[in-house]
Amino acid sequence: MARKKPRARQRSRRVFTPEFKAQIVGLVQRGERTVPEVVRDFELTDSVVRKWITQAERDAGVRSDGLTSEEKAELAALRKENTRLREDVEILKRATAFFAKETR
Template sequence: MVLTRGDLIMAAPRKYPLELRERAVRMYRATGPKPQIKRMAVGLGVHPEALRSWIRQAEADAGERDDRLATAEREELAALRKENAQLRRANDVLRTASAFFAAQLDPTRPR
């Protein structure tokens, strides 16, 4: 297996634990009339925009929003982009090798 520069980059650690995110979204969904996100975020000790983002993502994952990709779709898109980049690199290598060997087989061909 060949490691590329992209394989060596590690994701940054999450600022808030996953359990806190899940609990915050559950709390938001469990309340009757929707509470103010800012007030709830202050009570949980998180940034309001972080909580708003978690709620939006949970709604997208549940199929309640069409303006965001679900988590599974986002992961699939990232994997496909990575595979596409690898295939482009492989094609470049094959193109270069093909030109090299063509030049070796036909020395009269202009370079």
């Protein structure tokens, strides 16, 4: 009988404010701390800090390899609206079919 490996304790997902992210990014960009120092001192992951730095550079216009935060928010809102409109169209199709049967 095969033994199951014990699961590593999963970290709960933490949520960070935009102000906190900006503070961390500022520390690195101003040269006050390196990424590894920030990771250690604030108990963050290397990948999340680097992601925040990359996004801050996009937002500042330094990088052009992705969407800015504003563009991401707009895209999310448009996708949500698109989903709602598709649902509305489906409801209208069903209503049209229902009333077409009733008038015969």
